[in-house]
Amino acid sequence: MAGLTEWLLGFRALHEKARRGRLLGPEAARYRAAREELARAFLAAQRLQLKPGETPRSSVRVSRALSVELGLAAKQRVTTADLSTGGFSCVVPAKVAPALGAEIGFALKLPGGVALAGRARVKDVKPVPGNVRLSLMFSAVSDSDRERMETLVVDTILAQLFPRP
Numbered sequence: 001m002a003g004l005t006e007w008l009l010g011f012r013a014l015h016e017k018a019r020r021g022r023l024l025g026p027e028a029a030r031y032r033a034a035r036e037e038l039a040r041a042f043l044a045a046q047r048l049q050l051k052p053g054e055t056p057r058s059s060v061r062v063s064r065a066l067s068v069e070l071g072l073a074a075k076q077r078v079t080t081a082d083l084s085t086g087g088f089s090c091v092v093p094a095k096v097a098p099a100l101g102a103e104i105g106f107a108l109k110l111p112g113g114v115a116l117a118g119r120a121r122v123k124d125v126k127p128v129p130g131n132v133r134l135s136l137m138f139s140a141v142s143d144s145d146r147e148r149m150e151t152l153v154v155d156t157i158l159a160q161l162f163p164r165p
Contacts, residue, residue, distance in 0.1 A: 011038060012158055019151060035154060042157060060084060062156040071105030072096045080108070085150040087120055087137040097132040098122050103139055110152060116145045 014031045017023050023031050039060040061084045068090060070076045078090045088108065098104055100122055107117040124135035138146070 007034075008161060011035075012162065015151075015154055015158060019155075035150070038154065038157065060153060060157075062153050062160075064152070064156050066111075067109040069107045072098060081133065083149070083153065085146055085153055087123070087135065089124075089133060089135045091128060091131045091133050094127065094130065094132045097125060097134065100125050104136070106136070110148065111155075114148075116141070116148060118142075118145065 011034050014023070014027070014034060018028070018031050042060045042062075061082045063082050064080060066080045066083065066088075068078055068080055068088065070078060070090070070092065072092070073096055076092055076096055078092055080088045080090050082089050102122045103119050104122070105117070106120050107115050109115055118138060119140040120136035121139045122134055123137045124133075126133045126135075141149075
């Protein structure tokens with residue numbers, strides 16, 4: 001197990017360097033490959049299968065509560081249940097739930113007070129007592145915002161693996 005622990009500690013150091021924008025050349029390529037490997041391991045732990053054309057990094061989901069404003073009939077401020085680089089899920093009142101396939105605007109508040117805004121398509125609608133759980137997939141998000149989401153997903157994974165006392 002020491003090999004895995006050493007790998008994770010090395011990855012965490014690379015990730016911190018990447019967050020500060022200090023990875024260059026081969027080190028940046030090594031970080032991207034390691035990030036993919038971490039996502040693949042997390043997907044296996046979650047017992048999720050990749051769909052054709054998906055990458056592990058775009059499919060791994062983490063439990064993370066973030067404030068999000070949804071552009072429904074009336075703006076709804078809710079909290080995410082989980083998120084990935086490809087989207088997020090949240091619970092909304094059944095009376096305002098959009099239809100499967102609908103595209104809605106969103107503004108997701110990231111740590112540090114930064115907002116990520118864009119459009120997302122409703123991919124799943126599941127009734128829960130008195131409410132509906134929506135799964136939304138980003139449809140219009142910039143590459144830089146998608147990278148910020150990926151960094152947040154990795155931050156969340158590392159926080160779960162290395163909880164702060």
